[in-house]
Amino acid sequence: MRKMKRIIKAIAGVSAAAGVLAFVRERAENFQNGHQPYGPYEKYIKRPLDAFLSAGALIVLSPVLIVTAALVRIKLGSPVLFSQERPGRDEKLFKLYKFRSMTDARDGFGNLLPDDDRLTPFGRALRSTSIDELPELLNIVKGDMSAVGPRPLLTEYLPYYTEAERHRHDVRPGLSGLAQVHGRNTITWEEKFAKDTEYVGRITFIGDMKIIFQTLIKTVKRSDIRVGREHVAGRLDKVRGLQEGEQGNERFVK
Numbered sequence: 001m002r003k004m005k006r007i008i009k010a011i012a013g014v015s016a017a018a019g020v021l022a023f024v025r026e027r028a029e030n031f032q033n034g035h036q037p038y039g040p041y042e043k044y045i046k047r048p049l050d051a052f053l054s055a056g057a058l059i060v061l062s063p064v065l066i067v068t069a070a071l072v073r074i075k076l077g078s079p080v081l082f083s084q085e086r087p088g089r090d091e092k093l094f095k096l097y098k099f100r101s102m103t104d105a106r107d108g109f110g111n112l113l114p115d116d117d118r119l120t121p122f123g124r125a126l127r128s129t130s131i132d133e134l135p136e137l138l139n140i141v142k143g144d145m146s147a148v149g150p151r152p153l154l155t156e157y158l159p160y161y162t163e164a165e166r167h168r169h170d171v172r173p174g175l176s177g178l179a180q181v182h183g184r185n186t187i188t189w190e191e192k193f194a195k196d197t198e199y200v201g202r203i204t205f206i207g208d209m210k211i212i213f214q215t216l217i218k219t220v221k222r223s224d225i226r227v228g229r230e231h232v233a234g235r236l237d238k239v240r241g242l243q244e245g246e247q248g249n250e251r252f253v254k
Helices: 002-028 040-060 062-076 121-128 136-142 155-160 165-170 189-201 205-221 236-253
Strands: 081-087 093-099 146-148 174-176
Touching (some): 062 121, 136 174, 146 205
């Protein structure tokens, strides 16, 4: 019992320190987009609470992280973590961390095979359970991300947003978000971005708690999950690039 109390105190201490540092840093930073926080929660509480909870989660979930890392190393090789630049708040790039879920299989010319051909059953299991997302807790502690917010998408998508959709980058991207609990990969890009901008305009503690609760339920049920080619929306750059090409052809014909 005493040992358990010491462990709990240690977790609380580390989490509290992370929260305090996050609060101080948040007050010192200046951001470019002119976004006005909806209320005191968004302005003063959200960031330190993110750091507090994610630091504690990293410690509590460390056995899961260690076992998953070992399985990834055995089944997929190294590196265990996959990192990729994604646009965050103010469209500033940061390195997002995930557990690796694909092999390095290549064709006869040394080129990587398409993603779906490199995604193994083990990798699909990681994605369908969202375990591959757990290293993003590091991004939350660092301040790159939030527990709740618009999901960080590919840098290749940046030229294809409308002006209204670009406001999804007025806040930190999230581990989960309003779009994720309203369809995730089963809805169109337009529906996703509508939910993102709706969230950015009204960030509240109750709203974030609802999204976290709904995320946990959907993760357990594995609902609204599509992997690889199963994604309904497809890649934004391909979809909107094709649309722009079709519109150009129409103007040429006219």
